[in-house]
Amino acid sequence: MSRITNYLTGAFLLFLLLSCTNDGNDKIGKTDSLNQLREELHLEKFSNTNITGNVEVNWNNSRQTEKKDVAIVEFDAKEKFPSKLQSSFLKAEMNYQLISIESEGELKNYFIEIFSYNDSETYSKTITKLDKFRGVFNVFSLNGQNLGSIAIDHGNARNISESKALDFLAETINSLYVSSGITKKIPLCDKTYTQVVEQSEDRYRVVSVGGKILSVEYMDTVVTRTTTILPYPCDGSGDKDAIILQRVAHYYTGDGKSYAGVSGLLDAIITDPSFSNNPCLVAVFTKLGGSPTFQTYLKRFDADFSVADLKLSVGIDATHSTASAVTYQPVNSLIEIKFNPEKLNTPPLNIAKNFAHEILHAEMFEKLLRLSAKKEIPWSQEFIESIRNDEPQIAEYYTRYLYDIPIGGSISDPQHEYMAQLSINTIKDILKQYDNTQSEDVYTAIAWWGLMGIGEPDDITGLPPQPTAAWANMPQAERLKIVKTYLNFKNTNSPCQQ
Amino acid sequence: MSTIKKTLIFLLLNCFYLSFSQTIKKRNDQVVLLDLKSKAVREYNIHRDTMSARFSIYIKKYESKKERDKAIKIYNERVKNIKTSGENPSELRLPDFSVGLYVFDRKPEKLKSLDGIKFMTINQFQDSINFARDPIYIIHKLKDGTYLKWKTNIMDIVD
Numbered sequence: 098m099s100r101i102t103n104y105l106t107g108a109f110l111l112f113l114l115l116s117c118t119n120d121g122n123d124k125i126g127k128t129d130s131l132n133q134l135r136e137e138l139h140l141e142k143f144s145n146t147n148i149t150g151n152v153e154v155n156w157n158n159s160r161q162t163e164k165k166d167v168a169i170v171e172f173d174a175k176e177k178f179p180s181k182l183q184s185s186f187l188k189a190e191m192n193y194q195l196i197s198i199e200s201e202g203e204l205k206n207y208f209i210e211i212f213s214y215n216d217s218e219t220y221s222k223t224i225t226k227l228d229k230f231r232g233v234f235n236v237f238s239l240n241g242q243n244l245g246s247i248a249i250d251h252g253n254a255r256n257i258s259e260s261k262a263l264d265f266l267a268e269t270i271n272s273l274y275v276s277s278g279i280t281k282k283i284p285l286c287d288k289t290y291t292q293v294v295e296q297s298e299d300r301y302r303v304v305s306v307g308g309k310i311l312s313v314e315y316m317d318t319v320v321t322r323t324t325t326i327l328p329y330p331c332d333g334s335g336d337k338d339a340i341i342l343q344r345v346a347h348y349y350t351g352d353g354k355s356y357a358g359v360s361g362l363l364d365a366i367i368t369d370p371s372f373s374n375n376p377c378l379v380a381v382f383t384k385l386g387g388s389p390t391f392q393t394y395l396k397r398f399d400a401d402f403s404v405a406d407l408k409l410s411v412g413i414d415a416t417h418s419t420a421s422a423v424t425y426q427p428v429n430s431l432i433e434i435k436f437n438p439e440k441l442n443t444p445p446l447n448i449a450k451n452f453a454h455e456i457l458h459a460e461m462f463e464k465l466l467r468l469s470a471k472k473e474i475p476w477s478q479e480f481i482e483s484i485r486n487d488e489p490q491i492a493e494y495y496t497r498y499l500y501d502i503p504i505g506g507s508i509s510d511p512q513h514e515y516m517a518q519l520s521i522n523t524i525k526d527i528l529k530q531y532d533n534t535q536s537e538d539v540y541t542a543i544a545w546w547g548l549m550g551i552g553e554p555d556d557i558t559g560l561p562p563q564p565t566a567a568w569a570n571m572p573q574a575e576r577l578k579i580v581k582t583y584l585n586f587k588n589t590n591s592p593c594q595q
Numbered sequence: 596m597s598t599i600k601k602t603l604i605f606l607l608l609n610c611f612y613l614s615f616s617q618t619i620k621k622r623n624d625q626v627v628l629l630d631l632k633s634k635a636v637r638e639y640n641i642h643r644d645t646m647s648a649r650f651s652i653y654i655k656k657y658e659s660k661k662e663r664d665k666a667i668k669i670y671n672e673r674v675k676n677i678k679t680s681g682e683n684p685s686e687l688r689l690p691d692f693s694v695g696l697y698v699f700d701r702k703p704e705k706l707k708s709l710d711g712i713k714f715m716t717i718n719q720f721q722d723s724i725n726f727a728r729d730p731i732y733i734i735h736k737l738k739d740g741t742y743l744k745w746k747t748n749i750m751d752i753v754d
Contacts, residue, residue, distance in 0.1 A: 418725045419654075419691055420754040426683045440751065442728045447751075454753050458685070476681045499677060499684050508674055510685055547753025551688055553695030554750070556640055556649040563689075581699045584748045587729060 143241035210235040369410035377593040388530035424458035444590035453527040517548040517567035542582035626714040626732040657692040696747035706742040
């Protein structure tokens with residue numbers, strides 16, 4: 098009997114020991130998973146500056162859910178300084194969350210940014226209670242890669258980016274709800290919202306003598322208000338890389354400057370698919386949304402004010418196949434700027450200059466078209482004379498460099514002459530607003546490129562065969578300095594596209 | 596051989612393989628072997644200190660003087676008629692006859708031979724001139740049988 102009791106006691110103790118060991122393993126496993134998540138999450142790598150600098154994960158509070166063979170662990174993430182969205186269709190507050198999903202042996206982690214529609218219930222900090230929620234998840238990998246967006250409509254998840262990386266998350270959400278069978282159109286990148294972050298900092302006056310603090314006196318509180326206008330949600334059927342670059346470009350400005358973003362810009366222009374599918378050009382153009390000067394020019398093509406439409410496209414001009422970009426005069430009230438896809442292996446700032454240069458051409462064409470009251474510009478000396486009262490400078494350049502050339506003189510492109518004399522500072526302003534990290538000399542050199550005249554500049558004089566008057570009037574040393582500075586800039590900065 | 600040695604060799608081989616993989620992913624450099632006396636060369640200038648140079652290469656169509664003269668004649672005619680032709684003045688320009696390749700403040704590399712260098716002929720370069728991208732390496736022969744290799748920048752044209 099005692100032997101049997103001993104065996105039973107031994108078996109019980111062994112069972113107890115094993116259960117304790119398993120229990121311990123579970124805890125160790127959970128701690129390991131948590132540590133792994135913490136190690137894998139790199140908020141500093143996110144292109145969204147609000148996430149990088151203003152969001153933190155609360156690791157102490159996780160929500161665990163198990164439903165239909167799916168295990169979900171969710172961590173809440175908060176903004177250190179809560180931002181407020183100003184939008185006609187989005188709720189003011191934003192939410193962030195870290196989600197880990199395990200299903201059929203597959204484990205996936207996501208960092209999501211949550212936008213809620215005005216008519217939606219507030220996001221309840223879990224993807225398991227979305228039956229009364231309407232909005233969009235912007236989904237990122239833990240190292241900041243933008244995976245795309247998922248639209249949520251009362252528990253129905255739709256992978257609007259059509260990104261394979263989001264299928265698992267969308268399917269998981271859909272598996273948690275009974276489909277209502279209702280499909281609703283969800284707006285794709287055709288609206289904007291404003292994100293406002295107010296950061297307050299108390300300032301104190303410290304009086305010290307010889308390193309010894311005598312008094313600390315409260316002075317005031319400084320509130321820094323950061324406002325960013327962003328497109329919503331800027332994902333759709335377009336090229337995925339282009340969309341990601343668009344988003345990167347939108348989030349690029351971390352200096353609190355307000356800008357309209359691509360949606361605002363696109364209101365004013367027509368983009369050919371050849372343009373909107375080019376990641377490099379889209380990224381530069383989008384970032385140019387941060388340049389108030391560039392926007393001012395672009396807004397002149399807004400349908401409410403302009404007599405011409407502006408179209409951006411990509412292609413090689415048959416006549417000037419080596420040109421980086423060309424602006425075509427209005428045809429049936431349409432002005433087209435065409436970018437050469439073979440000339441994009443140059444720094445983005447140089448491409449920003451091409452945008453600036455071409456938009457100045459487009460603006461002059463628009464002015465001439467408006468004054469003609471026609472759909473094409475009726476080029477003639479009489480027409481130029483007829484606009485002298487309205488646009489005296491443009492009329493003067495067309496007269497001086499085209500229609501009234503002195504004996505022995507030669508014609509020159511009036512628009513390039515005009516820009517070389519009057520627009521260098523405008524181009525420089527746009528460049529500085531695009532990227533403020535270069536020296537004054539670099540901005541000057543880039544701005545001049547395209548305004549020196551026609552033909553190759555001589556390597557000793559810096560003069561092309563048909564120089565613009567402003568370039569020819571510049572001292573030779575300065576011309577050569579500009580050429581050298583420009584080439585050095587190109588050689589020392591990464592190209593927009595290989 | 597000890598395990599440590601084996602591991603080290605394995606890691607080194609890996610590093611070598613990885614660095615090689617990175618290299619082959621890069622776009623191939625355009626290296627052009629140029630006979631400076633070729634009719635494809637519009638003009639060139641090498642500064643005495645060999646710190647700067649310029650090579651001007653004809654676009655194939657305009658390599659022939661006949662074609663250039665024809666284009667100039669058409670241009671002059673258009674200029675003559677500009678007051679009445681209704682032509683957009685910004686489109687009134689001579690076609691680009693050539694492409695300029697520039698070197699500033701950079702010494703060329705001296706080569707004893709062309710062994711192992713994958714280069715294109717000037718003819719091949721002209722055929723792909725629309726796709727020419729920085730940097731373009733120009734190699735030309737010197738009288739002593741050696742070569743100079745220049746890293747050049749193509750001159751951007753903005754219309």
